[in-house]
Amino acid sequence: MNSERIKAIAKMVNQDDIVLDVGCDHGYLGMYLLKNNLCSKVYASDISNNALDVAKKNYQKYHLDIPCYLSDGLNNIDVSFNTLVISGMGTSTILKILDNPKIPNKLILGSNNDYYKLRKGIYKLGYYIKEEVVILENKHYYVIITAIKDNKKVSYKELLFGKSHNKEYYQYLYHKNQDIIKKVPLLKKLKLIYENKLLKGLIEKK
Numbered sequence: 340m341n342s343e344r345i346k347a348i349a350k351m352v353n354q355d356d357i358v359l360d361v362g363c364d365h366g367y368l369g370m371y372l373l374k375n376n377l378c379s380k381v382y383a384s385d386i387s388n389n390a391l392d393v394a395k396k397n398y399q400k401y402h403l404d405i406p407c408y409l410s411d412g413l414n415n416i417d418v419s420f421n422t423l424v425i426s427g428m429g430t431s432t433i434l435k436i437l438d439n440p441k442i443p444n445k446l447i448l449g450s451n452n453d454y455y456k457l458r459k460g461i462y463k464l465g466y467y468i469k470e471e472v473v474i475l476e477n478k479h480y481y482v483i484i485t486a487i488k489d490n491k492k493v494s495y496k497e498l499l500f501g502k503s504h505n506k507e508y509y510q511y512l513y514h515k516n517q518d519i520i521k522k523v524p525l526l527k528k529l530k531l532i533y534e535n536k537l538l539k540g541l542i543e544k545k
């Protein structure tokens with residue numbers, strides 16, 4: 340398993356975590372966790388029967404005991420778990436899945452887009468972002484977030500850019516904004532100029 344993104348997710352899992360991997364696809368995260376003895380138990384689910392069949396075959400191949408569930412989000416999940424992983428999906432899908440009373444105290448989330456909306460949604464649910472890691476994979480930056488149940492305040496700056504302290508990522512965002520600034524109407528331009536001022540501060544921070 341060569342995905343640095345999956346390895347970064349696995350790093351956020353603790354030994355006593357009971358993980359549910361929603362949207363497990365071919366099951367790489369579960370395999371990596373159990374093969375390396377990184378946690379006590381893994382459950383896997385997916386909305387796609389085809390994906391789940393591949394995951395089951397992979398788990399069997401390595402004699403891994405990972406129960407699998409065909410489920411849209413948490414709808415058909417009736418086992419108990421204390422850590423929910425949702426990764427490789429868009430923010431809207433992730434937030435839809437999180438809109439469920441079964442969500443546990445610890446969330447590990449890896450969206451493909453709109454991290455501002457995701458962070459906002461996480462705080463709205465009464466969770467606090469404890470850690471963020473940025474991974475560059477296949478020329479795309481992925482932000483992996485660990486959140487725990489806790490009512491804490493968050494700044495607008497952190498909602499926008501997170502707490503990864505990854506200067507390369509901030510530089511990437513800065514240059515992306517610089518390109519967009521040239522093409523957008525005044526109000527949007529002013530917003531992006533303000534964002535870039537904040538980003539500059541993060542980039543230059545000692």
Ligand SMILES: C[S@@+](CC[C@H](N)C(=O)[O-])C[C@H]1O[C@@H](n2cnc3c(N)ncnc32)[C@H](O)[C@@H]1O
Nearest residue numbers: 361362363364385386387390410411412426427
């Ligand atoms: C791109 S794959 C990501 C696989 C893996 N989690 C990762 O991070 O590489 C997205 C997977 O999420 C599944 N999925 C999408 N929406 C879902 C939902 N509402 N509930 C469960 N699984 C879902 C898809 O079927 C697909 O297998």
